[in-house]
Amino acid sequence: MKIQESCKGWTMEYEAQLLRDLTEPEAKALQGILHLAGDIVVSYTQLPEVDPTIKQMVLDNIAISLSETKDDILTTIDHALTMHAYHAPLEPGLQELDVFGFNLKEALQSVLKTDAEAAIAAEYFSSFNEEEGDDGDGPEDLQS
Amino acid sequence: MATGLKTYKVNLPNEIEATATLPDNLDSELVEMALQVVLGGLVALSKATAAPVRRDFLIRYLASVISNADTALHSVAMSNSVENSNQKKIIDELLENLDHDK
Numbered sequence: 001m002k003i004q005e006s007c008k009g010w011t012m013e014y015e016a017q018l019l020r021d022l023t024e025p026e027a028k029a030l031q032g033i034l035h036l037a038g039d040i041v042v043s044y045t046q047l048p049e050v051d052p053t054i055k056q057m058v059l060d061n062i063a064i065s066l067s068e069t070k071d072d073i074l075t076t077i078d079h080a081l082t083m084h085a086y087h088a089p090l091e092p093g094l095q096e097l098d099v100f101g102f103n104l105k106e107a108l109q110s111v112l113k114t115d116a117e118a119a120i121a122a123e124y125f126s127s128f129n130e131e132e133g134d135d136g137d138g139p140e141d142l143q144s
Numbered sequence: 145m146a147t148g149l150k151t152y153k154v155n156l157p158n159e160i161e162a163t164a165t166l167p168d169n170l171d172s173e174l175v176e177m178a179l180q181v182v183l184g185g186l187v188a189l190s191k192a193t194a195a196p197v198r199r200d201f202l203i204r205y206l207a208s209v210i211s212n213a214d215t216a217l218h219s220v221a222m223s224n225s226v227e228n229s230n231q232k233k234i235i236d237e238l239l240e241n242l243d244h245d246k
Contacts, residue, residue, distance in 0.1 A: 085222040094221050104210050117203055124207035127214065 003027070005034045010042045040066075154179045160187055182209065 001021055003014040014034055022030065040062060047055055090096070096103050105128060112118050122128045150168035154176055155161045162183055166175060185205055192198040 082222065082226070085225045086218050088221070088225060090217070090221050091224075094217065094224075096217065099217055100213065104214055108207065108210055111206075112203065117199075120200065120203050121207040124204060125211040125214070128207065 003031060003034060005031050005038060007035060007038055007042070009046065010038045012038045152176055152179060154183065156180065156183055156187060158187075 001015075001019045003019075003022075005012045005014070012034055044055075044058060044062060047058065092098070100107075104125075108121055108125065108128060109118070112121060118128070148168045149165050150172070151163060151165045152172070152175055153161065153163045160183060162179060164175075164179055186202075189198060189201050189205060192201060
């Protein structure tokens with residue numbers, strides 16, 4: 001499978017031997033990443049003829065930024081795997097009833113009398129009053 | 145794995161005390177300090193003169209303890225899970241993909 005991307009002044013074809021078929025959201029996000037890379041390269045190559053020192057500084061800073069991004073990506077993946085493990089269902093013997101003798105959230109709710117008290121508890125216990133929902137910050141937001 | 149139980153007795157000033165029986169594979173010195181600190185926190189809250197303030201602070205204290213207890217539970221589950229999973233292998237392979245020489 002190939003990913004093709006283009007924009008003003010450049011085209012890109014990304015082909016990897018082991019690239020599997022991508023779902024639409026995956027393809028969209030990865031196209032966005034390649035698009036960004038294409039834009040970065042073209043922004044450098046189309047710099048006007050200026051002092052070579054300036055061009056070198058720009059190139060160095062682009063390289064530094066992308067190296068830092070690479071580190072961030074590794075941290076992000078590690079964090080995602082860790083969070084997945086953190087939120088996975090607890091095994092028997094490690095469930096709240098086994099350890100505490102009650103459900104933490106339910107027990108806390110049962111002793112609070114007002115919404116104001118619930119709001120105070122929520123400041124400290126993050127899953128208290130927690131609601132499911134999209135944070136609106138998914139990969140689809142990469143492309144603008 | 146816990147191999148048995150151990151009973152701890154902690155004493156605070158003014159005849160405040162608690163006895164707790166816990167798994168015996170935890171560091172005794174740390175367990176005693178934890179019990180003492182949790183109790184001390186309750187004693188401190190009891191010294192608030194206004195009843196609404198006492199309750200407000202006690203709710204904050206309880207929610208904070210619950211939050212830490214919840215973190216402890218999930219952290220242990222996560223640690224046990226990671227030990228038995230291939231997370232390290234996945235990260236190593238990603239590192240190889242991102243950090244290889246051209």
